[in-house]
Amino acid sequence: MDIKQLNNNYPGGINFLLTGVGGQGTILASNVLADLGMALGFDVKKAEIHGMSQRGGNVISYIRWGEHVYSPIITSGEADIILAFEKLEALRSIEQIRPDGMILINDYAIVPVTVSAGLSEYPDNENIQESIEKFTSNAYWVKGQDIAEEIGYPKASNVVLLGALTALLAIGPKDVLRVIATRIPQKYYSYNEKAFDAGYKSMLKKSD
Amino acid sequence: MKRILSGNEAVARGAWEAGCSVASGYPGTPSTEIMETFARYPNAYAEWATNEKVGLDVAIGAAYAGKRAISTMKHVGLNVAADALFYVAMTGVEAGLVIVSADDPSMHSSQNEQDNRQFAKFSRIPCLDPADSQEARDFTIAAFDLSEQFDTPVMLRMTTRICHTSSPVEVTEQQQQIPEKRKYPRNPAKYVMIPANARRRHPVIEERVSELSRFAENFPYNRIEYRSKSLGIITGGVAYQYAREVFPDASILKLGMVYPLPVEMIGTFSGSVDKVIVLEELDPFIEDQVRLIGIELYKPAKPINSDFAHTKSIFPITGELNSAIVRHAAHRAGLINVDIKQEPINLNVSLPARPPTLCPGCPHRSSFYVLSKLKVPVNGDIGCYTLGVAPPLSTIDTCGCMGASIGVAHGAAVAGDQERHVAVIGDSTFFHTGIPALINVAYNRSNVITIIMDNRVTGMTGHQQNPGTGFTLQNQATVELDIEKLVLACGIEKVLTVEAFQVDIIEKTLKQWMKEDGPAVLITREECALLPSARKRYLPLQVTDQCNGCTVCFRIGCPAILKSKELDPKYQRPLAVIDQELCTGCEICAQVCPRDAILFRNQVIALRKSEVG
Numbered sequence: 001m002d003i004k005q006l007n008n009n010y011p012g013g014i015n016f017l018l019t020g021v022g023g024q025g026t027i028l029a030s031n032v033l034a035d036l037g038m039a040l041g042f043d044v045k046k047a048e049i050h051g052m053s054q055r056g057g058n059v060i061s062y063i064r065w066g067e068h069v070y071s072p073i074i075t076s077g078e079a080d081i082i083l084a085f086e087k088l089e090a091l092r093s094i095e096q097i098r099p100d101g102m103i104l105i106n107d108y109a110i111v112p113v114t115v116s117a118g119l120s121e122y123p124d125n126e127n128i129q130e131s132i133e134k135f136t137s138n139a140y141w142v143k144g145q146d147i148a149e150e151i152g153y154p155k156a157s158n159v160v161l162l163g164a165l166t167a168l169l170a171i172g173p174k175d176v177l178r179v180i181a182t183r184i185p186q187k188y189y190s191y192n193e194k195a196f197d198a199g200y201k202s203m204l205k206k207s208d
Numbered sequence: 209m210k211r212i213l214s215g216n217e218a219v220a221r222g223a224w225e226a227g228c229s230v231a232s233g234y235p236g237t238p239s240t241e242i243m244e245t246f247a248r249y250p251n252a253y254a255e256w257a258t259n260e261k262v263g264l265d266v267a268i269g270a271a272y273a274g275k276r277a278i279s280t281m282k283h284v285g286l287n288v289a290a291d292a293l294f295y296v297a298m299t300g301v302e303a304g305l306v307i308v309s310a311d312d313p314s315m316h317s318s319q320n321e322q323d324n325r326q327f328a329k330f331s332r333i334p335c336l337d338p339a340d341s342q343e344a345r346d347f348t349i350a351a352f353d354l355s356e357q358f359d360t361p362v363m364l365r366m367t368t369r370i371c372h373t374s375s376p377v378e379v380t381e382q383q384q385q386i387p388e389k390r391k392y393p394r395n396p397a398k399y400v401m402i403p404a405n406a407r408r409r410h411p412v413i414e415e416r417v418s419e420l421s422r423f424a425e426n427f428p429y430n431r432i433e434y435r436s437k438s439l440g441i442i443t444g445g446v447a448y449q450y451a452r453e454v455f456p457d458a459s460i461l462k463l464g465m466v467y468p469l470p471v472e473m474i475g476t477f478s479g480s481v482d483k484v485i486v487l488e489e490l491d492p493f494i495e496d497q498v499r500l501i502g503i504e505l506y507k508p509a510k511p512i513n514s515d516f517a518h519t520k521s522i523f524p525i526t527g528e529l530n531s532a533i534v535r536h537a538a539h540r541a542g543l544i545n546v547d548i549k550q551e552p553i554n555l556n557v558s559l560p561a562r563p564p565t566l567c568p569g570c571p572h573r574s575s576f577y578v579l580s581k582l583k584v585p586v587n588g589d590i591g592c593y594t595l596g597v598a599p600p601l602s603t604i605d606t607c608g609c610m611g612a613s614i615g616v617a618h619g620a621a622v623a624g625d626q627e628r629h630v631a632v633i634g635d636s637t638f639f640h641t642g643i644p645a646l647i648n649v650a651y652n653r654s655n656v657i658t659i660i661m662d663n664r665v666t667g668m669t670g671h672q673q674n675p676g677t678g679f680t681l682q683n684q685a686t687v688e689l690d691i692e693k694l695v696l697a698c699g700i701e702k703v704l705t706v707e708a709f710q711v712d713i714i715e716k717t718l719k720q721w722m723k724e725d726g727p728a729v730l731i732t733r734e735e736c737a738l739l740p741s742a743r744k745r746y747l748p749l750q751v752t753d754q755c756n757g758c759t760v761c762f763r764i765g766c767p768a769i770l771k772s773k774e775l776d777p778k779y780q781r782p783l784a785v786i787d788q789e790l791c792t793g794c795e796i797c798a799q800v801c802p803r804d805a806i807l808f809r810n811q812v813i814a815l816r817k818s819e820v821g
């Protein structure tokens with residue numbers, strides 16, 4: 001992987017914001033990104049909030065790579081890259097993105113109870129896209145859940161997204177897979193490799 | 209070797225490296241993973257205590273017996289353990305004792321905000337406040353040494369951001385060897401706190417504070433970083449990170465020990481910079497002490513327009529800090545100039561909220577559904593079941609701290625409140641502080657109805673073992689406490705245990721008890737739906753074409769029940785549909801559906817068989 005190029009594209013390091021809903025595997029993805037940053041030679045901080053968020057609430061983690069990282073928290077306008085595991089949460093986090101930062105959105109909805117109870121409405125894709133365009137022209141969509149289901153491992157959408165992100169960042173896929181391997185039980189590795197490859201390829205097609 | 213550890217993992221690591229061999233605590237976000245990590249180390253004893261006070265007493269006993277010991281808790285846990293804290297501050301210890309208080313600025317998962325550095329000062333024990341995982345590990349080791357050197361318990365004060373942020377930590381593979389076989393102290397003058405002895409101990413601990421303050425002058429984790437002399441910042445804990453980020457050129461006095469303070473060091477630092485400020489999260493803890501020393505802190509030219517400026521000079525007194533908040537406050541105080549290049553863009557759409565909810569298949573749901581129909585006042589407690597407050601169940605009327613439900617309900621009852629009062633409490637919370645309150649109900653004969661929601665685990669904090677589960681923190685099989693027998697022994701005569709998913713029995717029982725006088729306890733028993741053994745029984749249910757969109761099943765607030773796009777032809781209401789990924793098959797919805805439009809588990813199985821056959 002080319003750390004020089006990463007440094008050129010992101011001179012102050014990279015701030016990642018991961019957002020999703022409890023149970024979507026954001027924790028594994030943020031662990032992988034933290035390990036990867038360290039393997040690349042960066043100082044790293046990874047912050048997440050546990051607790052009430054586990055009960056179907058929103059889960060956010062911040063991963064910061066840099067020469068020296070101080071604050072664990074990313075504030076408004078500081079996220080270089082947002083990885084959104086769920087569409088509504090993509091929208092909820094968009095104010096955190098830096099001008100023209102990158103957002104990768106999983107085209108997948110988890111309907112909150114407030115919607116099924118009739119208290120509010122879930123925005124449609126056009127609405128989401130429109131709102132996001134106000135902040136950045138750098139938005140990518142991936143059908144992470146569909147892809148994961150196609151390969152027969154619906155739980156691996158998080159790894160599909162990591163594959164897609166790897167393609168967008170132009171990092172070597174082997175290096176990321178090596179880190180993933182250290183974070184999951186060996187018996188699930190081949191599934192995850194498949195999921196990763198599928199996500200990676202889906203993004204290569206788009207960015208051509 | 210460097211590895212990425214969370215602050216909590218780093219504390220556990222530090223404790224292990226320091227030769228700590230006994231840990232006792234009670235779960236509580238953000239502290240829980242310290243115990244869970246420590247429990248996996250070799251040569252370490254770790255236990256979940258029934259509450260924080262018991263946990264601290266246990267650690268104290270171990271430290272009296274000559275073993276290095278640690279007790280962990282969230283900030284409010286120290287309120288429960290305060291009695292123990294104050295006596296052990298008086299007695300001191302034989303081997304190192306570290307008390308970890310994990311504070312939760314911004315209350316990510318807590319009922320109140322409090323700054324437990326105050327407890328250190330209140331009880332006269334030193335307080336270390338790490339700023340990242342490396343310091344969490346280093347300070348833990350230092351805390352054990354300090355504890356023995358000064359014959360005092362030491363507080364390691366963590367905050368959510370330190371506990372749950374991971375960063376690289378240098379560790380060693382060596383464990384310090386603590387001398388074996390010390391005799392349990394026979395030293396009543398020091399360890400028996402009758403008034404005569406306690407009176408002699410108080411001056412001793414006041415003198416200890418003075419000694420510690422002198423020691424703090426050369427404590428390696430108090431350090432001065434000189435950069436530009438135009439601004440000097442005194443800071444500690446996570447606030448140091450924001451200081452570095454927002455004021456990269458400022459000189460910094462970084463306090464690793466925030467109580468007691470190094471008076472001379474602060475004087476020297478303040479004298480060598482043009483202006484001094486204190487940057488800290490929550491209370492003006494360092495700030496007040498620095499002012500008392502007689503240091504003049506920087507005053508903004510024009511008074512700051514802040515609601516709480518009378519208590520803390522520049523930075524907010526409420527909530528967690530971050531670099532944006534610090535930058536903004538510094539700008540307002542005239543310390544820096546932030547050029548606001550462009551107005552921040554606003555999203556300008558209101559998004560559906562995603563509040564935490566009871567999981568699909570949660571055994572607490574049925575009781576709340578029944579209580580919402582009965583419309584009685586419900587005094588709640590702390591746990592997953594606090595989520596019974598959320599719409600559409602909207603059933604909890606009060607909730608303060610762990611164990612409060614039963615006492616508060618009793619108070620309303622003896623005050624002669626017209627309505628019949630109900631208390632709801634989880635199994636772990638019942639063991640924690642519910643039992644004395646229930647005995648009080650029985651003893652003083654109020655007619656409170658208590659529902660003990662026994663989901664066979666300590667759920668909210670991430671599924672810990674407790675005295676009802678039959679296993680310990682280190683996975684040893686143990687006795688399984690019989691709640692019903694315990695309730696009987698408390699003096700409650702009317703007790704019934706039911707399966708939590710039996711909506712009709714819960715409803716019938718409560719309605720019957722409402723008509724009768726006297727205290728009663730209903731135990732609703734069923735495993736938390738997230739436990740591995742419960743997951744094995746998942747079987748998603750189905751809605752049939754009998755559904756007419758009557759909305760009754762929507763009112764139980766199960767995330768697995770969705771409104772479909774299809775409308776009922778007669779009433780034009782959306783029909784119900786069940787998410788096959790989320791539904792566990794708990795059958796609560798099937799029981800409440802007035803049209804039998806939701807198939808029960810055996811019906812689903814029969815249907816599947818017929819489809820295959």
Ligand SMILES: Cc1ncc(C[n+]2csc(CCOP(=O)(O)OP(=O)(O)O)c2C)c(N)n1
Pocket residue numbers: 234235236237260282284285288318319590591592593610633634635636637638663665666667668669
């Ligand atoms: C004094 C104190 N200690 C710890 C906590 C953290 N805490 C919140 S809920 C809870 C456990 C609740 O378990 P249980 O009563 O079994 O209910 P469940 O969550 O399983 O429904 C704990 C430990 C707290 N809020 N206050």
Ligand code: SF4
Pocket residue numbers: 055565566567568569570571572592593663667668736737738
């Ligand atoms: S974790 Fe268990 S007890 Fe808590 S809401 Fe979910 S199912 Fe209910």
Ligand code: SF4
Pocket residue numbers: 751754755756757758759760761762783784800801802803804805806
């Ligand atoms: S309760 Fe029964 S009839 Fe009413 S909406 Fe639900 S499934 Fe349909």
Ligand code: SF4
Pocket residue numbers: 568569570748749766767768769786790791792793794795796797798
């Ligand atoms: S059976 Fe009904 S109430 Fe239970 S999880 Fe499934 S949809 Fe929810």
